[in-house]
Amino acid sequence: MASLRIWLKSYIIASEEITKKMTGKKNLALALNSVLLVLFLAGSLSASTVQFTLAHNATSNIFQSYQPLSDQLTNVSLYFGGDSDSISLYGDFNLSFLYKYSGLSSFAGKLGADYLVPAGSRSAFYFALEGEGVLFRTLYDYFNHGTIRLVANFKSYLDASTILRLDTLSQLRDYQYSIFDYFAENLTLSLDHYFPSKTTMKIEAGYGYKLYFHPGIISETGEEFPPVVAEASSVPGFGTLAYRGPAILPQPPVQGGPGGHGGPGQNYEKGGSYSIRGIPYQTIYYTGSQNIQVVSIGGLLAQGLGDRLGLSLSALKQWNLKGENPFASSDELFLVENPTYDQFSWEGYSLTTKLTALLSENLNGAFQYDYFSRKFPGIESLDLEGTSLGIPREDRRHQFSARIQLDLRKVSFFINYSYIKNTSTDPWFTWDGNVISGGLTWNLQVTPSK
Numbered sequence: 001m002a003s004l005r006i007w008l009k010s011y012i013i014a015s016e017e018i019t020k021k022m023t024g025k026k027n028l029a030l031a032l033n034s035v036l037l038v039l040f041l042a043g044s045l046s047a048s049t050v051q052f053t054l055a056h057n058a059t060s061n062i063f064q065s066y067q068p069l070s071d072q073l074t075n076v077s078l079y080f081g082g083d084s085d086s087i088s089l090y091g092d093f094n095l096s097f098l099y100k101y102s103g104l105s106s107f108a109g110k111l112g113a114d115y116l117v118p119a120g121s122r123s124a125f126y127f128a129l130e131g132e133g134v135l136f137r138t139l140y141d142y143f144n145h146g147t148i149r150l151v152a153n154f155k156s157y158l159d160a161s162t163i164l165r166l167d168t169l170s171q172l173r174d175y176q177y178s179i180f181d182y183f184a185e186n187l188t189l190s191l192d193h194y195f196p197s198k199t200t201m202k203i204e205a206g207y208g209y210k211l212y213f214h215p216g217i218i219s220e221t222g223e224e225f226p227p228v229v230a231e232a233s234s235v236p237g238f239g240t241l242a243y244r245g246p247a248i249l250p251q252p253p254v255q256g257g258p259g260g261h262g263g264p265g266q267n268y269e270k271g272g273s274y275s276i277r278g279i280p281y282q283t284i285y286y287t288g289s290q291n292i293q294v295v296s297i298g299g300l301l302a303q304g305l306g307d308r309l310g311l312s313l314s315a316l317k318q319w320n321l322k323g324e325n326p327f328a329s330s331d332e333l334f335l336v337e338n339p340t341y342d343q344f345s346w347e348g349y350s351l352t353t354k355l356t357a358l359l360s361e362n363l364n365g366a367f368q369y370d371y372f373s374r375k376f377p378g379i380e381s382l383d384l385e386g387t388s389l390g391i392p393r394e395d396r397r398h399q400f401s402a403r404i405q406l407d408l409r410k411v412s413f414f415i416n417y418s419y420i421k422n423t424s425t426d427p428w429f430t431w432d433g434n435v436i437s438g439g440l441t442w443n444l445q446v447t448p449s450k
Contacts, residue, residue, distance in 0.1 A: 048082055048445075049443070050078075050444040050445040051079045051444065052441070053078075053439065053442075054075075054076055055075045055437060055439030057335060057437045058073075058436045059071060059334045059433060060433045061420075063264035063333060063334075064332050065263075065264045065428055065429060065431055066427055066431050069265050072099045073099075074096075075094065075335070075439075077094040078093045091111040093107075094106075094108040095107050095108075096108075103140045104336045106134055106337075108132065108133065108134040109132070109133055110131070111132075112130035112131070112149075124154075124155055126151070126154075127151065128149075128151040129148075129149070129150055130147070130148070131147070132147040133145075134337070139269070140271055140272040141176055141271075142272030142273050143180075146174050147171055147172065149170070149171050149172075150169075150170040152168045162194075164191055165189070167187070167188040169184075169185070170185050178213075180281075181212070186208045186343075187207045188205070190203065198304030199303050200312075201301055205297050206296040207296075209292075210291065210293075210344045264277075275330075277329050277331070281327050281340065291322065291323050292320070292324065292344045293323060294343065296316060296318040298314065300312060300314040308359075309357055310355070311353075314352045315350065316349060318349070330393075345376060347374070348373045353369045362406055363404070365405075366402070366405075367401070368401045369401075370398075371398055371399075372399075373397075374396075375393070375394045376395075381393045381425040381426035384427050397421065397422045397423075399418060401416065402416070403415070404416075410444075413439075413440050414439060416435075417435070417436055419433075419434055420432060420433050
């Protein structure tokens with residue numbers, strides 16, 4: 001155990017230099033890593049699980065747009081989790097590094113504590129409180145953020161083969177670029193039933209609420225307002241959650257496109273205040289808070305086919321109840337979080353078919369097909385010159401994936417291939433691409449649960 005703690009300490013000290021290079025802020029890097037180092041080493045003393053993961057990805061379309069630009073991404077993470085009769089401490093460190101478009105590289109640290117409360121012989125409550133920080137390199141430090149997250153779940157066995165679950169997730173997120181700041185709440189109610197015929201059936205319903213504290217949008221009349229100076233506290237943190245200033249709000253955005261506005265590779269150099277299309281996220285008219293509400297219903301049907309094969313079918317439908325994306329554009333980047341593209345940015349449905357196979361005692365494979373149909377309320381389709389087409393953006397996607405995984409006693413190896421074809425009413429987002437991934441998960445320490 002002593003040698004493990006020494007190795008962990010060396011790993012985190014090395015990460016300090018990485019963080020410093022990525023953020024360009026020595027004091028911030030020192031403070032972040034000092035706090036995480038103390039908490040991590042304290043938690044690892046009683047950790048029952050320590051896990052190291054390394055994955056390398058190569059994609060032919062990093063910006064997932066009409067103009068394919070390739071890049072590679074390496075992800076390294078270290079996770080620890082405790083196990084006790086009371087409160088358990090867990091957390092992880094994650095480094096995501098891109099080679100060509102390195103401004104999108106990030107370093108993240110998370111620390112959480114969870115607590116399981118039995119409620120009779122068939123039920124239990126679960127609670128977890130997490131704090132997380134994510135730092136991008138200087139070019140994209142607009143996306144730097146901190147998160148406080150509360151998880152509260154209830155699980156009950158109605159009988160030996162039926163499980164009822166209620167899951168809630170509350171998040172408060174504070175970005176360096178404050179137009180992205182939000183509070184979100186998700187509730188999911190699900191029912192699972194297992195049949196003697198090796199059949200599993202699941203149905204679930206969900207509700208989501210997201211409140212942007214201070215986004216900017218163009219007025220409905222299209223009136224051009226003069227630049228406004230925003231005054232607010234310059235002290236960062238969750239205590240303010242106010243527009244940081246002073247700052248001059250830019251003029252109304254010019255619609256992006258190749259006609260003098262560059263392609264994704266060039267627009268990437270503008271940093272996180274601009275979409276990959278070249279449109280500023282912050283527009284001229286500051287309106288105060290805005291909320292979005294969505295509801296969803298989904299289902300899963302899985303069937304075992306003998307001892308070595310399994311087939312599953314799942315579907316999800318989501319509706320937008322209120323509000324819409326407050327930004328002028330919505331980007332989806334490969335394995336890089338973008339605050340304009342998440343569960344609350346679209347409505348539509350998805351279908352998934354998956355076949356799993358146990359090829360040998362330690363080797364398994366999976367083949368999966370996904371279909372997505374999504375509309376983006378509040379986002380207009382534009383042609384490649386940036387002229388409005390007068391219709392909302394709507395995407396349809398086909399995705400094929402194949403995966404092979406080898407599980408040994410302490411290490412698992414995997415390789416995955418995906419082909420994605422996306423069509424859209426907005427030609428900027430009509431694209432296809434390939435992704436090849438490979439890596440390992442290494443259980444450095446696993447002790448039996450108490």
